[in-house]
Amino acid sequence: MTATVADPAEAPAPEVQPAAGRPVPVSRVLRFELIKQFSPWRVRVLILLCVIGPAVLIFGINQQSTLPSDTLFGRWMHATGWAGSLVTLGFAGTWALPLFTSAVAGDVFASEDRTGTWRHLLVAVRSHRRIFAAKALASLSVLLVLVTALFASSVVGGLIAVGDKPLIGLDGHTLSPGDAAGKVLLAWVCVLAPTLALAAVGLLGSVAFGRSPMGLLLPMIVGLGMQVAQMLQMPVAVRLALPGYAFISWNGLFTDPRQLSPLLIAVAVSLVWAVVATTLAYLMFVRRDFTNLTNDGAGRRVLTLGVLPMVGLIAVTTGVLAAATGATGSGIDQNKIQQSVATAFAHLYRLQEQELRRPPVTEAQLQTSASCIKSEGLVAQEGPGNDWRCTVTWHVPGVTLTGQAVYQLDVNPNGRYIADGDGPQEVNGFFLVHTADGDIPNPLWQFDGNVDLLPTH
Structure with a gap:
């Protein structure tokens, strides 16, 4: 038997194993998500309203003989331009900011369910964690733009309409224009904390309810509910345990001496809410089964990973604040x-x-x-x-x-x-x-x- 030697040129090439795909960097996913966030017409309309709305409102009030005296700092809108920004801040904390968080954070995950693009996004990015981080950061960026636009428009409108004049504080003392400017800016910065808390609730609702409109409405419902709760008689510890108190506790900046303790507690509580709600939303997101096209939410995990932890957070925060502050009753005597x-x-x-x-x-x-x-x-x-x-x-x-x-x-x-x-x-x-x-x-x-x-x- 004669052995033959195969021609090396005719030998089959060794099979090449495809390299494992690497997840796309967060920065690239974030750029993509920012484009998606700023593209919808409703977001652009909101930005436009924030840019021109407060200034137009302040100019309109300045032309009237009557003032919104039932609104905090409303009676001073003809006296100083800084009062208009604070009136805008009070309105934003009650109505505008809960609406913004619903329109932005409450829809950031649900939009993928409505369009059916989860599979394409997961194949392209190959990382649940990076998708979640990019979407959360993108929604936060939009909210920061909206809040900044409200602040800038209200300040510019007030200063042009009335001028940079002293502001009367909540205890009657006079604040110089420079002091008023610093405290107005600080008040707007402080309301970012409860805005983050509502945005985190929006992320949680968007993940939990999928294409259901409940996820979109949840931040607005929670925000308005907390504002209504602040008008009810309840113990001080319970009031401080709700992040909605941070939307009004900035009032303490405009007294002498400043009432900083309630404000700092309210900001801290809001940040805790933001961390806890975002963590719960992340846990729901990474555990979701994206292979089941009929399941667009967390199902029974809404109760165990959503409702119960947040109720427990309120109970724990109330107990801690009651013990730490010694506050009892209404706090008004x-x-x-x-x-x-x-x-x-x-x-x-x-x-x-x-x-x-x-x-x-x-x-x-x-x-x-x-x-x-x-x-x-x-x-x-x-x-x-x-x-x-x-x-x-x-x-x-x-x-x-x-x-x-x-x-x-x-x-x-x-x-x-x-x-x-x-x-x-x-x-x-x-x-x-x-x-x-x-x-x-x-x-x-x-x-x-x-x-x-x-x-x-």
């Missing part, structure tokens, strides 16, 4: 209201004297005090309500006279109150006061105040 009203009246009395071109006075000369009573003393002297009545007493400088003024107070459960003057007429009886330059708003006719809900030492 007679002594706090009396001290707040007396302080605000003294500051505003000095402002009124300055407007009337009278000799300057100091708080030490006035020796202001307030005696407040709720429901004519027939109920416990604590808690919110519109049945508080305060009598303010002060010493008139230069004469041996003691002045008195009466105010009716409407105290909200969140600590904010409106004091409405009830005489005498020459002090707080009229909306306007007569000066040499004409009639100007009377700062003592009606004013806002804020009570620190935490125990003061």
Whole structure:
């Protein structure tokens, strides 16, 4: 038998194993997601409204003779441009920001379910974690653009319409334009924390409910629900355990001394909510079975990985805050209201004297005090309500006279109150006061105040 030698040229080539695909870098996925996030018409419309809406609103109010005095800082919109930005911030925390988080974060995962593109995206990226990170960062970027546009538009509109003038704080003291600018900026930065919390809830709902509209509506429902809860009477610890309190706790920046403890607690709680909700959304996402085309959500895991952990977070946070702060009840009592009203009246009395071109006075000369009573003393002297009545007493400088003024107070459960003057007429009886330059708003006719809900030492 003769052996033959095969021609090397005719030998079959060895089989080449395909190299394992590497996941696409997060930066490339993020660029792709940013294009997708900014492409929808609704996002572009929201950005346009944020750019022009606050400025147009402030200009419109500036042309009116009446002011939104029932809105925090609304009564000062004709006096300083910084008040318009704070009015915008109050509206944004109640309505705009929950809506934005629903439209952006609440739809970031559900949009893939509606278009049926999950399989293509997973094959292209080859990493669940990088897809989740890119989508979360993209939605956060859109929200930052929207909040920045609101802030810039409200500030520019206010400064152009009214000017860079001093702002009156919630206890009646005057803030210089520079101080007001810094605190307005800080207030807008602080509301980013609850916005992140609602955005994380949106991510959780978008993953859990898939193409169902519940995922899209969840951040708005949660945000509005928390705002409604802040108007109800509840213990202080429960109020602080809800991230919605951070949308209003920035009020403490505009008192002297500043009420920082509630604000810092509210921001910390909001950030904890953001971390926990984002983690739960991630766990749901990486455990989802994308091979089953009929399953576009987390199913029964919505309860175990969504609802129960968030309810548990509220319970744990409430217990920790109750133990750490020692706060009980509503946090509103007679002594706090009396001290707040007396302080605000003294500051505003000095402002009124300055407007009337009278000799300057100091708080030490006035020796202001307030005696407040709720429901004519027939109920416990604590808690919110519109049945508080305060009598303010002060010493008139230069004469041996003691002045008195009466105010009716409407105290909200969140600590904010409106004091409405009830005489005498020459002090707080009229909306306007007569000066040499004409009639100007009377700062003592009606004013806002804020009570620190935490125990003061």
